[in-house]
Amino acid sequence: MIEEKIARGLLWFSVFITLGILFIILFHIISQGIFHISWEFLTETPKHMGKEGGVLPSIIGTVYLVLVSLAVATPIGVMAGIYLTEYTRNGKLVSIIRFFTETLAGIPSIVFGLFGFLFFVIFLGWGWSIMSGGLTVAFMILPTIVRTTEEAIKSVPMSYREGSLALGATRWQTIYKIVLPSALPGIVTGVILGMGRVVGETAAVYLTAGTSGFMIPSSVWEPTRTLSVHLFVLASEGISFEKAYATATVLVVLIFVINFLANKLMSVMVSKRQGVEV
Amino acid sequence: MEEGGHRTAFLLRADQYADEGKWLMETMQRNKYREITEKIIEKALLLSAIAAILVVVLISVFIFAQGWPVIQKYGLGHFLLNMEWKPLADPVQFGILPMIAGSFAVTFGAIILGVPLGVGCAVFLAEFAPKRVNKIVRPGIELLAGIPSVVYGFWGLVVLVPLIQNHIGGRGMSVLAASIVLAIMILPTVINISEDSIRAVPREYKEGSFALGATHWQTIKKVILPAARSGILTAVVLGMGRAIGETMAVILVAGNATIVPGSILDMVRTLTAHIAIEMGYAAGEHQQALFATGVVLFVVIMILNSMVLLIPRRAGDN
Incomplete structure (x- = not known):
């Protein structure tokens, strides 16, 4: 009985510690950073290596990077997810594809960075640019999008497909007009989670998109310094902890928003499905 | 008169047959078209699905091609077991x-x-x-x-x-x-x-x-x-x-x-x-x-x- 109580206490304690750590980190970063965020910080270019001024070029660079990587990873990932669920659920090819997708998900970001540097920056001659960085990161988020698409498609009831096929629709018509619309919230959730990963990615972007962040990039062929890389440079070179706190706060708030959106979409999906089942 | 009537009826029927034939042809054409579209889409999806394999292969090829020569030159032992x-x-x-x-x-x-x-x-x-x-x-x-x-x-x-x-x-x-x-x-x-x-x-x-x-x-x-x-x-x-x-x-x-x-x-x-x-x-x-x-x-x-x-x-x- 005593063991039971101790065990229960320890389990509560582990959750308490986990949430406590999260709270301590967020509280520390935001409470220190919020006072250094101003309109100027968000709308000006950095001065004196980032000691003064704002982070506008980094914000724009981050947005560019997100757009490029999603534009590449979303179609490929969603199409792969469709193939793995609607065309061949089992079989050798699928298990091979799945193994490689898992492997891709496990490769460390610095290795992606090395590859992107070799392939895009040097081999294709694109230099340090948003394009090089965006494509490198697109490969990194591909597994996330494939997996969430698969999950979303699997959760579409079989009766939907049967109804559509019975009406004489072809396989692709069924997928395009029936399955995909029902799975859309789940797929979008995956894309949003991928977005969060792009925003937070540092090592791979550092080696492929560069670190120069004093000018607003005018095209995807220019280098940029994303918010995460900016925070890393500020912190590792000890340039300005005030600006680092402010940048970290911007990043954390962005992740808040992204997670909130993903959760909202997920609950939309769940309630929609429940409405149909009943 | 009689003959003419027959003739009209025959022509009408022939017309109808021709129409039906055309319809059949069109349907077959459309089905074939659809089948081809389906095939193309399936191939495109397959291509996307094997993208993950291609990327992993590409990454290993590039990393190994760049890293292996130096391991070969100095030996794996020097590389992995040397403290300096x-x-x-x-x-x-x-x-x-x-x-x-x-x-x-x-x-x-x-x-x-x-x-x-x-x-x-x-x-x-x-x-x-x-x-x-x-x-x-x-x-x-x-x-x-x-x-x-x-x-x-x-x-x-x-x-x-x-x-x-x-x-x-x-x-x-x-x-x-x-x-x-x-x-x-x-x-x-x-x-x-x-x-x-x-x-x-x-x-x-x-x-x-x-x-x-x-x-x-x-x-x-x-x-x-x-x-x-x-x-x-x-x-x-x-x-x-x-x-x-x-x-x-x-x-x-x-x-x-x-x-x-x-x-x-x-x-x-x-x-x-x-x-x-x-x-x-x-x-x-x-x-x-x-x-x-x-x-x-x-x-x-x-x-x-x-x-x-x-x-x-x-x-x-x-």
């Missing part, structure tokens, strides 16, 4: 043993700290947590997973490092600091996968145990955890992969000295940090040696991933 990393000295020394030891040390630390905490959370969430508590904890863990690693690193730098320096000793930047930061970062991985595997334990196991008069905790300890152990093991291995692969957060708190750490308060440099720090200015053979470090990292991760595949899906499967 002096890329600019004469003769050059490309020993990455300190970095291998460093990666091992911080990963081990992260597992020691993170796994009990994570599995504890998982058991709690799957077995004890009231719905309302679950509703708070779940978004919390998602947030924990979403926060950029560099933010954890920054927090470690401004909070943990001074804390360790002032209260425990050493210079703060240490194996300990890196282990703590990494332990926090692997928590979501460990919690999610362990929780899934605990929830996947068949209901009957639990009911059988209860029916024999076991308490909830006895059931967890003796029945549920053993039944879920393959999933928990998977969680640990994937957590290890995450810890070994993390770069920027570790650079900020580990101190990055190229020595084999003697205690948990010593500075340490991991394989990942090693690559990121020196890529900025490395050239020629020095740069190739960094790619070779990438090869080592890549192989280690591949081994870990294959280990996940070797873990039997459920207890009792083997």
Whole structure:
């Protein structure tokens, strides 16, 4: 009985510690950073290596990077997810594809960075640019999008497909007009989670998109310094902890928003499905 | 007159037949068209699906092509077992043993700290947590997973490092600091996968145990955890992969000295940090040696991933 109580206490304690750590980190970063965020910080270019001024070029660079990587990873990932669920659920090819997708998900970001540097920056001659960085990161988020698409498609009831096929629709018509619309919230959730990963990615972007962040990039062929890389440079070179706190706060708030959106979409999906089942 | 009538009727029918024929042709044409479209779409989907394979192959080919020559030139032994990393000295020394030891040390630390905490959370969430508590904890863990690693690193730098320096000793930047930061970062991985595997334990196991008069905790300890152990093991291995692969957060708190750490308060440099720090200015053979470090990292991760595949899906499967 005593063991039971101790065990229960320890389990509560582990959750308490986990949430406590999260709270301590967020509280520390935001409470220190919020006072250094101003309109100027968000709308000006950095001065004196980032000691003064704002982070506008980094914000724009981050947005560019997100757009490029999603534009590449979303179609490929969603199409792969469709193939793995609607065309061949089992079989050798699928298990091979799945193994490689898992492997891709496990490769460390610095290795992606090395590859992107070799392939895009040097081999294709694109230099340090948003394009090089965006494509490198697109490969990194591909597994996330494939997996969430698969999950979303699997959760579409079989009766939907049967109804559509019975009406004489072809396989692709069924997928395009029936399955995909029902799975859309789940797929979008995956894309949003991928977005969060792009925003937070540092090592791979550092080696492929560069670190120069004093000018607003005018095209995807220019280098940029994303918010995460900016925070890393500020912190590792000890340039300005005030600006680092402010940048970290911007990043954390962005992740808040992204997670909130993903959760909202997920609950939309769940309630929609429940409405149909009943 | 009669004949004419016949003729008209015949012509009408012929017209009708022609129409029907045309209709049939058109339908066949359309079906064929549709079939071709379906085929093309299927091929496009297949192509997207094998994109993951192509990317992995491309990555390994490029990394190995760039890293292998330097390993070959100096020998795998020199590379893996040499304590000296002096890329600019004469003769050059490309020993990455300190970095291998460093990666091992911080990963081990992260597992020691993170796994009990994570599995504890998982058991709690799957077995004890009231719905309302679950509703708070779940978004919390998602947030924990979403926060950029560099933010954890920054927090470690401004909070943990001074804390360790002032209260425990050493210079703060240490194996300990890196282990703590990494332990926090692997928590979501460990919690999610362990929780899934605990929830996947068949209901009957639990009911059988209860029916024999076991308490909830006895059931967890003796029945549920053993039944879920393959999933928990998977969680640990994937957590290890995450810890070994993390770069920027570790650079900020580990101190990055190229020595084999003697205690948990010593500075340490991991394989990942090693690559990121020196890529900025490395050239020629020095740069190739960094790619070779990438090869080592890549192989280690591949081994870990294959280990996940070797873990039997459920207890009792083997």
